Amino acid sequence: MGDIAENEGSFYSNAEGYWKEVPPTVDGMLGGYGSISSIDINGSKAFLNKFLGEGEGKTGAGCALDCGAGIGRITKRLLLPLFKTVDLVDVTQEFLDKAKTYLGEDGKRVGNYFCCGLQDLVPESGRYDVIWIQWVIGHLTDNHLVEFLRRCQSALRPNGLIVIKDNISYEGVVPDEVDSSVCRDLDIVHSLVGRAGLRIVHEEQQMDFPKEIFQVHTLALR
Ligand SMILES: C[S@@+](CC[C@H](N)C(=O)[O-])C[C@H]1O[C@@H](n2cnc3c(N)ncnc32)[C@H](O)[C@@H]1O
Numbered sequence: 001m002g003d004i005a006e007n008e009g010s011f012y013s014n015a016e017g018y019w020k021e022v023p024p025t026v027d028g029m030l031g032g033y034g035s036i037s038s039i040d041i042n043g044s045k046a047f048l049n050k051f052l053g054e055g056e057g058k059t060g061a062g063c064a065l066d067c068g069a070g071i072g073r074i075t076k077r078l079l080l081p082l083f084k085t086v087d088l089v090d091v092t093q094e095f096l097d098k099a100k101t102y103l104g105e106d107g108k109r110v111g112n113y114f115c116c117g118l119q120d121l122v123p124e125s126g127r128y129d130v131i132w133i134q135w136v137i138g139h140l141t142d143n144h145l146v147e148f149l150r151r152c153q154s155a156l157r158p159n160g161l162i163v164i165k166d167n168i169s170y171e172g173v174v175p176d177e178v179d180s181s182v183c184r185d186l187d188i189v190h191s192l193v194g195r196a197g198l199r200i201v202h203e204e205q206q207m208d209f210p211k212e213i214f215q216v217h218t219l220a221l222r
Helices: 002-006 010-019 036-051 073-079 093-102 104-109 142-154 186-195
Strands: 061-068 085-090 110-115 128-134 157-170 174-176 181-183 198-205 213-221
Touching: 002 142, 036 157, 036 198, 061 073, 073 085, 073 093, 073 128, 073 174, 085 093, 093 110, 104 110, 128 142, 142 157, 142 186, 157 186, 186 213
Parallel strands: 061 085, 061 128, 085 110, 128 157
Antiparallel strands: 157 213, 174 181, 198 213
16 A cells, blocks of 8 residues: 555545545445345345344444445445444535435434544544444555544444455455555455454355455454
């Protein structure tokens, strides 16, 4: 990420410019792969359900934060059905505006819509049972990702969980000049998570995605 660190300003402003032009639809959120949304959500549900429930050490169902939420695709089908309250954060105001209608009646249980880059977000201390970060870490520089994850840890309730679900490259850092992001390999992601002082409590690869896209891994951290 050496080059990007030197051009950090344009790395972020180019991404903002890219997302402003994307239609506020499920297809827009998934770069044309709207058809995989159900497989994605079902995989996430099975993953998260390993941690939720009653009893010692279980993660609570009070409040979740959807990071890089877009129009709220994940909030609508994964988080609002499982948590009492959900907060959304995204850098694109148009997506959050769309979320207000897209989420429908259950959208009344959204606590906050934060229009903010994750690199600038300071989530409220001790507020969240789950912080869900999907398909957005590639928009943060290494240092910003590490610092953001540290702030997320402070924002967890007891037995809370941070989940990263994202594209993973086979080797090294693969830049995407179109949306101004990077895709990192698993070793790099592991090392950034470690730098943030977080422990990986569970990890899975999402199955049944199209062969031509990056592999997607889900990591539970605390
Ligand atoms: C690929 S979409 C994924 C949306 C959502 N997570 C999903 O899976 O449906 C990436 C989202 O990240 C947002 N985004 C890009 N850079 C960001 C940043 N630095 N901070 C917060 N959100 C960002 C975009 O506006 C867009 O909504």
